[in-house]
Amino acid sequence: MTTATSAVLQPAPSYRDVPPIEAVATPSTPKTEPARRQAALTLEHISLSFGGIAALGDVSFAVELGEIRAIIGPNGAGKSSLLNVISGIYRPDHGHIGLAGRDFRQVPASKLATLGVARTFQNLALFSGLDVLGNVLMGRAALRHAGFIGQILGLGQARREDKDARERAERMVDFLDLQPVRNRPVATLPYGLQKRVELARALVAEPRILLLDEPMAGMTAAEKTEIAEVIRKAQRQFDLTIVMIEHDIGMVMDLSDRVVVLDHGRLIADGTPQAVQADQAVIDAYLGVAHDDRDGA
Ligand SMILES: Nc1ncnc2c1ncn2[C@@H]1O[C@H](COP(=O)(O)OP(=O)(O)OP(=O)(O)O)[C@@H](O)[C@H]1O
Numbered sequence: 001m002t003t004a005t006s007a008v009l010q011p012a013p014s015y016r017d018v019p020p021i022e023a024v025a026t027p028s029t030p031k032t033e034p035a036r037r038q039a040a041l042t043l044e045h046i047s048l049s050f051g052g053i054a055a056l057g058d059v060s061f062a063v064e065l066g067e068i069r070a071i072i073g074p075n076g077a078g079k080s081s082l083l084n085v086i087s088g089i090y091r092p093d094h095g096h097i098g099l100a101g102r103d104f105r106q107v108p109a110s111k112l113a114t115l116g117v118a119r120t121f122q123n124l125a126l127f128s129g130l131d132v133l134g135n136v137l138m139g140r141a142a143l144r145h146a147g148f149i150g151q152i153l154g155l156g157q158a159r160r161e162d163k164d165a166r167e168r169a170e171r172m173v174d175f176l177d178l179q180p181v182r183n184r185p186v187a188t189l190p191y192g193l194q195k196r197v198e199l200a201r202a203l204v205a206e207p208r209i210l211l212l213d214e215p216m217a218g219m220t221a222a223e224k225t226e227i228a229e230v231i232r233k234a235q236r237q238f239d240l241t242i243v244m245i246e247h248d249i250g251m252v253m254d255l256s257d258r259v260v261v262l263d264h265g266r267l268i269a270d271g272t273p274q275a276v277q278a279d280q281a282v283i284d285a286y287l288g289v290a291h292d293d294r295d296g297a
Pocket of ligand 1: 050053054055073074075076077078079080081082
């Protein structure tokens, strides 16, 4: 936390006229409160354990349309578990996830793309044998309607989808300034560019919600600044709601509209970057100060 004190905060983006996703009515997102924007994602009383280990305990918060929301916390706080709950990899023991106007006990991971959600991974999950364009094209695969046989035989619908996917992938390669390396096998690219390819692959699915798992991990300071600019640009261009786990607190404070802080699987703060970095419970969590009221978590 102490590294964040010099961070320059960006103003929250103004409300954009995006098609509304019907908010799931929860105590934390009352539809009657006019000052609140609509929720893109709600988590209600999420608990998850692995054997005897409580990874998440009664976590609730709402992410508003168009915001960049960071999830931070010390190692083992439950950040990845939470992202895996949101993306349907884990079914929580308790709680609900509100997404795309629907309420889930477990988000159907196989339908994530059609629910308007795309994600990147902490460790790169690229197809190392494919070139940049090929990897970006894979981001359209889950949205294709033509069946396997149609694709093999190159039938009408499959051909049209192919052409459409290629055009969209080319546009995304342009958008992320990857044109000079579009035919390079991804494995030959520097790490920062590979992370950019992963972002392009997520964005080409045209998500409304983008989940980023440590988008700056392993990057140099220059690469971090570059990717932060790319994230901002994508958020504005595509009216995205972004939920991001990131360890670089300076970058988090710079990029986020709001920040959720987890510690020992519990939500200990949810607020603006300024509020969160001044919160005593957050400072204590990062300094490893024990609290009696967390012992039961
Ligand atoms: N698949 C799993 N099996 C058993 N325990 C797990 C599993 N995944 C997470 N845990 C445990 O749940 C707790 C939360 O882990 P999680 O990875 O979600 O934390 P994190 O905040 O993402 O940590 P880090 O910052 O180190 O990535 C930890 O105690 C971890 O050991």
